[in-house]
Amino acid sequence: MPALELTHVAKHFGAIQAVSDVSFTLEAGEVIGLMGDNGAGKSTLVKMIAGNFLPTHGKIAIDGREVVMHRPVEARRHGVEIVHQDLALCNNLTAAANVFLGREMRKGFGPFSVLDYAGMYKRSAEVFAELKSETRPRDLIKMMSGGQRQAVAIARTMLSDAKIVLMDEPTAAISVRQVAEVLNLIRALRDKGITVVLISHRMPDVFGVADRVIVMRRGHKVADKKTADSSPEEVTALITGALEKAD
Amino acid sequence: MSNIEDAISRQETTLVTRLLTSQAFLVLLAVLVASVALHFATNGVFSSDRNLFNITRNATFVGIIALGMTFVIITGGIDLSVGSVLMLSSMVCAKVMNAGYGIEYGIAAALSAALLVGFVNGVMIAYLRFPPFVVTLAMMSIARSLGMVTSQNTTISKFGPDHDSLLWIGGGSLIQGVPNPVLIALTLCAICAFVLSLTRFGRYVMAIGGSERAAEATGVPVRQIKVGVYMISSLSAGICGVVEVAWLGAVTTNLGAGMELQVIAVAVIGGANLAGGSGTAIGAIIGAMLIEIIRNSLGLLGINAYWQGTFIGSAILFAVLFDRIANLRRDG
Ligand SMILES: Nc1ncnc2c1ncn2[C@@H]1O[C@H](COP(=O)(O)OP(=O)(O)O)[C@@H](O)[C@H]1O
Ligand SMILES: [Mg+2]
Numbered sequence: 001m002p003a004l005e006l007t008h009v010a011k012h013f014g015a016i017q018a019v020s021d022v023s024f025t026l027e028a029g030e031v032i033g034l035m036g037d038n039g040a041g042k043s044t045l046v047k048m049i050a051g052n053f054l055p056t057h058g059k060i061a062i063d064g065r066e067v068v069m070h071r072p073v074e075a076r077r078h079g080v081e082i083v084h085q086d087l088a089l090c091n092n093l094t095a096a097a098n099v100f101l102g103r104e105m106r107k108g109f110g111p112f113s114v115l116d117y118a119g120m121y122k123r124s125a126e127v128f129a130e131l132k133s134e135t136r137p138r139d140l141i142k143m144m145s146g147g148q149r150q151a152v153a154i155a156r157t158m159l160s161d162a163k164i165v166l167m168d169e170p171t172a173a174i175s176v177r178q179v180a181e182v183l184n185l186i187r188a189l190r191d192k193g194i195t196v197v198l199i200s201h202r203m204p205d206v207f208g209v210a211d212r213v214i215v216m217r218r219g220h221k222v223a224d225k226k227t228a229d230s231s232p233e234e235v236t237a238l239i240t241g242a243l244e245k246a247d
Numbered sequence: 248m249s250n251i252e253d254a255i256s257r258q259e260t261t262l263v264t265r266l267l268t269s270q271a272f273l274v275l276l277a278v279l280v281a282s283v284a285l286h287f288a289t290n291g292v293f294s295s296d297r298n299l300f301n302i303t304r305n306a307t308f309v310g311i312i313a314l315g316m317t318f319v320i321i322t323g324g325i326d327l328s329v330g331s332v333l334m335l336s337s338m339v340c341a342k343v344m345n346a347g348y349g350i351e352y353g354i355a356a357a358l359s360a361a362l363l364v365g366f367v368n369g370v371m372i373a374y375l376r377f378p379p380f381v382v383t384l385a386m387m388s389i390a391r392s393l394g395m396v397t398s399q400n401t402t403i404s405k406f407g408p409d410h411d412s413l414l415w416i417g418g419g420s421l422i423q424g425v426p427n428p429v430l431i432a433l434t435l436c437a438i439c440a441f442v443l444s445l446t447r448f449g450r451y452v453m454a455i456g457g458s459e460r461a462a463e464a465t466g467v468p469v470r471q472i473k474v475g476v477y478m479i480s481s482l483s484a485g486i487c488g489v490v491e492v493a494w495l496g497a498v499t500t501n502l503g504a505g506m507e508l509q510v511i512a513v514a515v516i517g518g519a520n521l522a523g524g525s526g527t528a529i530g531a532i533i534g535a536m537l538i539e540i541i542r543n544s545l546g547l548l549g550i551n552a553y554w555q556g557t558f559i560g561s562a563i564l565f566a567v568l569f570d571r572i573a574n575l576r577r578d579g
Contacts, residue, residue, distance in 0.1 A: 088464045090457030092524035102465035104447050114445040
């Protein structure tokens with residue numbers, strides 16, 4: 001049973017056909033590279049899976065069951081988490097505080113309950129260890145590198161037992177050394193059986209970490225291949241349109 | 248497992264460096280150094296019981312409101328209405344007691360009036376998305392005007408059957424040697440420190456100041472929390488209003504005029520950042536002490552009172568400069 005299945009999914013914004021007739025299936029623990037030029041429809045596609053937009057046509061199924069998600073919280077309930085490009089973290093708080101933001105652990109009971117600092121430090125340290133990240137729970141976000149910030153954002157998704165993690169250009173604005181760190185985070189997610197959809201413009205990222213690559217052009221899916229059977233040259237040609245469709 | 252414990256205990260900065268770069272701590276040092284210097288410079292007049300009592304009492308009034316203001320400033324907001332709310336609530340308290348009701352009615356009415364003003368501020372800022380500066384500027388005008396309407400521009404100095412109980416709140420000492428206003432300020436400081444660092448509400452207040460968008464995205468009830476902080480700010484002004492009328496034994500319509508700027512100055516000197524995201528309860532109290540010492544010492548040293556504003560303004564600029572330097576070091 002596929003973790004995620006899209007059948008003939010389309011999204012129109014008025015006259016603009018952002019996504020047209022896209023179908024694919026993802027297995028648990030699979031890493032998919034989603035590539036395409038600016039405006040190809042990648043973000044729109046991912047936002048439908050994350051519950052930001054309802055598809056105009058087509059169906060989305062998670063674990064074999066069709067789902068209709070009107071809001072991001074509904075997608076989260078189905079185990080879908082999205083890591084936004086700008087990460088949405090609080091710079092003035094610690095890594096642990098950010099990981100637990102909105103679902104703080106508390107001890108005591110009723111009106112007498114207080115934040116469980118020790119519990120949250122411990123749990124987030126465990127998650128960072130699972131992610132093989134050097135990130136320390138008590139460090140402030142504002143003192144962290146881009147890679148560590150990614151780790152914090154991804155740790156958030158792990159806490160909620162996500163089954164599908166969507167990442168929209170996580171490596172767009174960070175240094176090469178930090179990119180390696182982020183790719184390691186993605187491998188750690190995969191090893192836990194989590195399905196990862198990685199939007200990226202960078203060939204080395206996709207060919208380094210993804211099992212499959214899906215190429216979008218002007219709203220259409222033009223390729224869906226194992227990375228092992230493809231090459232950066234072929235994908236580049238597919239993105240630009242020099243190659244009409246993959247065989 | 249030992250790896251994890253290691254990661255938890257390790258930190259970029261040690262406790263000592265964090266203390267040394269904490270603004271509240273440095274301001275406290277400044278307070279202590281200034282006190283010692285002033286003790287010698289004034290041949291002990293500065294440290295006389297009477298003078299210390301004056302400083303403490305004045306710092307107390309500003310400090311109580313600065314506690315509430317700190318919540319607002321942490322979220323990145325501002326509350327210009329506190330001086331007027333102080334006057335409105337002391338007027339309501341005085342009027343109710345003057346009409347023959349007991350002290351509990353006077354206090355309840357005063358604090359309710361304050362909370363109502365804070366609620367209106369908060370709703371307009373959080374739900375209608377009006378800028379805090381504009382909303383509270385308008386409320387500064389409205390609250391003072393309502394206070395004047397309540398008083399019919401007379402001075403009230405008779406507080407009905409519980410007259411003496413009210414004056415005891417301002418002038419007495421529940422604990423030997425500690426004036427009640429000081430006790431109230433310290434208690435409120437402890438409560439605010441607890442709320443800010445140990446409750447979920449406090450965590451959300453900090454989060455909103457750090458990134459309102461991030462807070463929203465993670466499901467923090469941003470709008471409710473914002474209404475909450477403006478109610479806290481107003482409530483602190485209301486409490487101060489009651490304490491002040493109890494101390495002065497009379498309410499006039501110019502009570503608390505211009506106080507909002509003093510309170511904001513105190514909060515900023517104590518480490519609250521007007522851009523949001525930082526501030527502490529203890530900082531608010533220490534900031535109030537520093538400002539009061541500056542004002543007091545200028546008088547004792549025979550420096551023309553016109554210089555006061557220059558010194559206090561410089562202290563504010565120093566606080567901001569310090570904040571910049573601390574941040575530069577972190578980013579660099
Ligand atoms: N909310 C929206 N309203 C209208 N048009 C949109 C909206 N979001 C995206 N589009 C349009 O849909 C197309 C695909 O955009 P997008 O999914 O962001 O592409 P990509 O992420 O691949 O760069 C673009 O033409 C874009 O202008
Ligand atoms: Mg995009």
